Amino acid sequence: MGSSDFSSSPAKLLLFGEYVILAGSEALAIPLSGFQTSWRPGPDFDAQYDLPQFASFLENLNLPFEFDHEGLRQALHAGWFMDSNIPQGYGLGSSGAVVATLLKQFAAGIDTTDIAALQKTLAMIESYFHGTSSGLDPLVCFLEQPIWVRGKEKIEIPKSPSKALLKKFFLLDSGKPRRTAPLVSKFNQNLKDPGFKKIIEEDLVSAQNLAILSFFKEDFESLHHDIGEISAIQRAYFKDMILPEHLDLWDKGLETGDFYLKLCGAGGGGFVLGFTNGEKPKVPENLIDLI
Known part of the structure; x- marks a missing residue:
């Protein structure tokens, strides 16, 4: 944990399942590496947007893993920011990539064996940006692997496409x-x-x-x-x-x-x-x- 490395996360692309996932369909989302969000040194306080408020939000969550809240606070005070070419309002998981990148940078001990539990935790974190979240976007961005939603509470990591x-x-x-x-x-x-x-x-x-x-x-x-x-x-x-x-x-x-x-x-x-x-x-x- 800390600010010595530049963590980054890809965008998420929903290939199949738009809308119909609400009606019981399966869905498939993949990471899209052509678009990235990266944790960068500044100082660029203008580019932090509401990251300080998000940091406060994270401090009030009961997370099932270690998170270096003080390290994040110090980095923000020094002007670190999220550098991203993921367009907002395009459905590519821009906020999910922010969540994933911060966890890669400041979290430790994340259990990636229970994907459903991890998705719920990520949904709780991403809810800061949208009020509600399925957790799918930050899950794809964090794992950097395809996610196959096969039904409620049933998700798998399939092989990566050729x-x-x-x-x-x-x-x-x-x-x-x-x-x-x-x-x-x-x-x-x-x-x-x-x-x-x-x-x-x-x-x-x-x-x-x-x-x-x-x-x-x-x-x-x-x-x-x-x-x-x-x-x-x-x-x-x-x-x-x-x-x-x-x-x-x-x-x-x-x-x-x-x-x-x-x-x-x-x-x-x-x-x-x-x-x-x-x-x-x-x-x-x-x-x-x-x-």
Whole structure:
């Protein structure tokens, strides 16, 4: 523990499970190393934002491991700060990366054998930023490994995907941050419609779960088909979550089958996730490879 080393954490990317995890679907999140949050010496007090308040919050928690509160206080007093290129409001776990990085820097004796218990602790810590937290974001950022949510209270660490598989994916940058809460509220309201609920629970949940299995098998053809199903369902039933400027490209993918777009997290801004078995689309927006 201490400030002698520069701890860092990757972003988190939810590949599958957006929204439908609320309806019982599985979910798969992976670390995204192209975006990082790092603990840096300053002095740069302006870049600390509310880290001093967060430090006070941590002091009042009953943590199941050692935490060097005094070391954190001294580092903040000396101007240490979080240096991050993880965009906020993009669903990439920016606050989860802050939590993970501070724990790597100042905590000791963390039990990583009980993943469910660790997730609950991380959820408690990250609640400072959002009021509530599932703990998934800081868990991925801290372990720097994929996390497979297989149901309530059931999570696993699967093998890391190959580079060949990750090269099939890309991110489309909308350039616009989003607010997740209103979008989730809209989804929950839509679930009260029996027709919508049936589509979600029977069709979309099935497509998401099949896509996760195809992903693990690295069955590119099946994965291409499964993501196409997800893309079509989201295009038809998640219009509020898709930016108008992305509709033509979304439709082009569905018409040609050359690539498919799907929501990346809540949608409504941030990134859109793409998958292709061939060439990536040529668009004016910034396309980002996962590796």
